[in-house]
Amino acid sequence: MSIVEIRNLSYSYPGLNKPALINIDLTIEKGDFIILTGPSGCGKTTLCRCLNGLIPHFYNGDLTGDVIVTGLSVKDNPTSKIAQHVGFVFQNPENQLFALSVEKDIAFGLENLAVPRTEIRKQVDHALDLLGITNLRDNAPYELSGGQKQRVAIACILAMHPELMILDEPTSFLDPVAAKNLFEIIYALNKELGLTIILVEHRLDLLCTYANRVIIMDEGKVKADGIPRDILSSKEVLSLGIGIPKITKLYLELKASGIHLGDPPISVNEIAQEIRTLMLND
Amino acid sequence: MIEVENVSFTYPSGVEALKEINVKINDADFIAIIGENGAGKTTFIKHLNGILKPTQGDIYINGLNTKKASIAELSRDVGLVFQNPDHQLFCETVEDEIAFGLKNFGFNKDAISERVTWALNLLDLTKYGKVSPFMLSGGERKRVALATILAWDPKILVLDEPTIGQDFHQKDKLRQFIVQLNSQGRTVIMVTHDVEFVADCNPKVIVMSNNRIIATGSAREVLTNFDILAKASVLPPQITQLFIKLSDLGLPQNVIDLYEAKQLIIDLTKGRLNNEGL
Numbered sequence: 106m107s108i109v110e111i112r113n114l115s116y117s118y119p120g121l122n123k124p125a126l127i128n129i130d131l132t133i134e135k136g137d138f139i140i141l142t143g144p145s146g147c148g149k150t151t152l153c154r155c156l157n158g159l160i161p162h163f164y165n166g167d168l169t170g171d172v173i174v175t176g177l178s179v180k181d182n183p184t185s186k187i188a189q190h191v192g193f194v195f196q197n198p199e200n201q202l203f204a205l206s207v208e209k210d211i212a213f214g215l216e217n218l219a220v221p222r223t224e225i226r227k228q229v230d231h232a233l234d235l236l237g238i239t240n241l242r243d244n245a246p247y248e249l250s251g252g253q254k255q256r257v258a259i260a261c262i263l264a265m266h267p268e269l270m271i272l273d274e275p276t277s278f279l280d281p282v283a284a285k286n287l288f289e290i291i292y293a294l295n296k297e298l299g300l301t302i303i304l305v306e307h308r309l310d311l312l313c314t315y316a317n318r319v320i321i322m323d324e325g326k327v328k329a330d331g332i333p334r335d336i337l338s339s340k341e342v343l344s345l346g347i348g349i350p351k352i353t354k355l356y357l358e359l360k361a362s363g364i365h366l367g368d369p370p371i372s373v374n375e376i377a378q379e380i381r382t383l384m385l386n387d
Numbered sequence: 388m389i390e391v392e393n394v395s396f397t398y399p400s401g402v403e404a405l406k407e408i409n410v411k412i413n414d415a416d417f418i419a420i421i422g423e424n425g426a427g428k429t430t431f432i433k434h435l436n437g438i439l440k441p442t443q444g445d446i447y448i449n450g451l452n453t454k455k456a457s458i459a460e461l462s463r464d465v466g467l468v469f470q471n472p473d474h475q476l477f478c479e480t481v482e483d484e485i486a487f488g489l490k491n492f493g494f495n496k497d498a499i500s501e502r503v504t505w506a507l508n509l510l511d512l513t514k515y516g517k518v519s520p521f522m523l524s525g526g527e528r529k530r531v532a533l534a535t536i537l538a539w540d541p542k543i544l545v546l547d548e549p550t551i552g553q554d555f556h557q558k559d560k561l562r563q564f565i566v567q568l569n570s571q572g573r574t575v576i577m578v579t580h581d582v583e584f585v586a587d588c589n590p591k592v593i594v595m596s597n598n599r600i601i602a603t604g605s606a607r608e609v610l611t612n613f614d615i616l617a618k619a620s621v622l623p624p625q626i627t628q629l630f631i632k633l634s635d636l637g638l639p640q641n642v643i644d645l646y647e648a649k650q651l652i653i654d655l656t657k658g659r660l661n662n663e664g665l
Contacts, residue, residue, distance in 0.1 A: 118522060144554040145526030196525060196552070197471060251424040274525070277551045278470070280423045280580050282620035307554055310583065310625055348555035351583060351625040351645055358649045364656060373625055377632040380652065384636060 108269055108301050109133035109156060114170035116151060116160060125151040127325040129170070135268070138295045138302045140312055140333070142347060143322035149305045152322065153271045156303070157191040158184040175268050189218060192262030194272040198254035202246040207238065207257050210246055214265045232264040236290060252283030256290070263294070269301045270294070276306070285311055310350035313337060313371045321347060338369035352376045388413055389435065389543065389574070394444035396430060404430040406598045408444070414542075417569045418576045419585045419606070422595035423620035428578045429470065431595065432545050435576070436465040448543070463492060466541030470548045470578075472532035476520040481512060481531050484520055485538050492539055506534040509564065511557070526552035537568075544568060546577040550584050562588050586610060586624040586643040594619050611641040 111131040117124040125148050133139065141149050154160040158179040161168045172179045175190040195201050204210040211232055215225045233239040236256045241249065246257055255275055262270060272291065276284035292315040294300045306312055313319070313333040321329040321336065323345050329336050336342055337349045338357060356370055356379075366383060370376035389412040396405040405427050412418060420428050433439045434446055437453045437460075446453045448461055469475045478484040485506050489499045507513045510530040515523060520531050529552050536544070549565075550558050565588065569575045579585060585592065585606055592609040594602040596619045602609060609615060611627050623631070630642040630651075638655060642648050 121518075121522065145552065145557050146524045147554075150524060274552060278424075278548075280620040281582065281622040283424055284580075285622065307552070308581070308583075346554065346556040346559075348558065352629060355626065355629075355645055355648055355652075358645065359652060362649070362653055364653065373628045373632065377629055380633060381636070383656065 106135045107132045108135045108137075108175055110171070110173040111155075112171040112173075114155065114168070114172055116155065116169075117167045118151075118164060119166045125325055126155070129325075129327055131320070131327060131330075133269075133301065133303070135301055136295070136299050137318055138292070138316045139304065140309065140316045140319045141303055141305045141322065142307060142309065142319065143328070144346065147322040148325040149322055150273055151325075153193070153273055153303065153305060155179060156269070156271060157193050158182065158187040159193075185217075188214075189265065190268050192265060192267035192270045194255075194258050194262055194270065194275050196274040196277050198246075198251070198258040198278075201258045201261065202254060205245055206242070207233075207244055207246060207249075207260075208242040210257060211261050211264050214261055218265065228264045228266075232260040235263060235294070236260045250283070251278045252280070252287060255279060255283075255287055259287075259290070267300070269303065271303045271305075273305045274307070275304070276308075276311075281311070284308075288312055288315055291315070307348055309333075309337065309348060310352075313350065321345065333371050334369050337371060388447075388449060390445075390447040391434075392445050392447075394434065394441040394446060396434065396439060397442045404598055405434075405441075408600055410593065410600060410603070412574060412576065414574055415569065415572050416574050416576075417565075417588070417590040418574075418593060419588065419590045420576065420578045420593045420595060421580065421582070421585065421609075421619055421621050426595040426619065427598040428595050429547055432467060432547060432576065432578060435461075435543070435545055436467045437461040438467075459491075462541070463539070464541055465543045465545060466536035466539065467545045468533050468536050468547060468549065470551065472520075472525075472528040475532045475535070476528060479519055480517050481507070481520055481523075481534075482516045484531055485535050488535055488539050494539070502538045502540075506538040509537065510534045511560070524552070526554065526557060529553065530557070541573075543574040543576070546575070548579055548581075549577055550579060550581045558584060580621070582610060582621055582624050586626070589644075594621075596620075607641055607643055610643050 111129050114126055114129040115124055116126040143149055155172050156174050162184050202210050208229055211229045212225050215228055233242055238256050246254055276287055295302050316333055319333050319336040329341055337353045352370055352373055356366055366379040391408050391410045394405055394408040397403045422428050437456055437458045440454050476484055478487055482503055485503045486499050489502055507516055520528055549561055565575050589606045592606050593600055594615055602615045610624055616623055624643050626645055626648045627643055630638050631640050634640050638651055
């Protein structure tokens with residue numbers, strides 16, 4: 106079942122002549138884990154803003170075509186309504202957190218939706234538990250580390266039970282270990298709760314084993330769409346200059362030198378295994 | 388030259404962010420500082436242009452003690468690009484933003500216009516000269532922040548997480564001009580979590596953990612030292628991870644470079660074929 110239907114979407118920001126999105130057609134299925142990537146300024150963030158109604162309701166500008174998210178047309182529904190179905194996690198959690206305690210920050214969205222008090226308590230507890238941050242509930246968000254803050258930001262969104270969660274480079278400000286831990290949490294939410302994930306990211310090396318689909322944009326258009334293994338090793342993607350993982354690049358370099366390793370690898374373990382197999386078979 | 392002598396720093400809140408830092412950075416050095424979130428990296432580089440002054444110990448920038456110099460004085464030599472461009476940008480157009488620092492340093496009108504054009508071009512921003520920085524994408528704003536500092540050509544360039552939000556092309560361009568600036572004699576110091584970028588740039592590496600410097604060395608020495616990396620919450624580059632896994636095949640363990648890796652694997656397969664020939 107599709108959760109997002111985009112038909113012939115074009116959009117220009119007010120005051121800019123060049124359209125940010127051009128004739129986009131896209132269907133996203135329930136339960137997908139999508140990496141959305143592409144060169145800086147290609148329209149990734151703009152596309153995400155269309156999915157929660159920030160475009161056109163907050164940014165104005167000129168939108169044509171249709172964006173239907175969880176059955177709601179974003180043009181015809183206020184952001185407050187769409188926000189009940191679509192959660193958005195920003196690059197920098199500091200732009201999102203503001204309350205004096207983690208618990209209050211998580212409760213804020215639910216309070217705005219006029220959820221009864223006892224239900225709010227239940228949902229806050231559940232979200233804290235899912236993100237493994239129950240011990241932080243009374244801390245002030247500004248006392249936390251970057252990784253902890255980003256988990257709180259996700260808990261805030263999760264408490265509102267979105268069907269679709271969009272994360273815009275959520276690990277930019279995290280160290281690699283914290284980033285990997287965060288991706289694992291997001292992956293678990295996808296697998297266990299069936300939450301549909303759209304994750305905007307440039308660094309594919311840490312991420313491509315979790316996703317079932319990679320969408321690549323360039324100059325406001327969707328340029329490639331498919332499973333990570335195929336997309337990352339395609340010529341088209343190389344010519345766009347997407348930052349493919351080093352091991353995928355090594356695979357392609359070896360192939361160009363006449364060493365064929367089977368399927369394109371997306372993890373260190375896979376390429377290690379393929380090199381071993383090659384050495385045994387020779 | 389930057390001399391950091393026994394520097395400790397405690398924030399007014401009582402949080403101890405730097406402990407007994409000793410390091411000497413020579414002119415034209417190229418340094419990457421890596422370490423976990425909260426290790427003290429950003430606190431450390433904020434000392435280099437005098438935004439923060441040591442609670443204990445001293446820092447000398449080309450012989451000048453940072454405690455005795457103003458931020459304006461130090462900034463002429465030390466250009467610091469913040470991690471979050473939104474902490475830095477405030478003008479109405481990208482051009483104004485780049486011109487701002489130059490005006491403050493008293494450059495004349497012609498020099499300002501020339502340098503603004505140069506910096507816009509260098510960072511692929513020419514088409515955005517008249518646009519508000521806040522209309523740009525995160526990655527583009529990051530480049531604007533960098534352009535504002537590069538415009539006055541400081542001798543020491545300090546970059547906090549320069550690769551955030553940058554795609555592959557931009558990252559590669561960034562690497563090329565950092566290397567170029569460095570080869571022209573500028574000192575470059577960058578804080579980064581991006582080990583793949585460090586492996587590509589091949590600078591000297593300072594590892595910080597728990598508010599101290601725990602290791603220094605070449606990129607190859609540091610990025611293949613798993614104990615040190617684990618302490619600093621950094622994962623080794625993918626190529627290094629692969630070569631550790633394959634070390635039983637007789638491959639070396641201290642490889643960080645893609646092309647070195649490629650050659651070693653080609654040699655490995657050829658060696659194997661040769662053995663069979665015998």
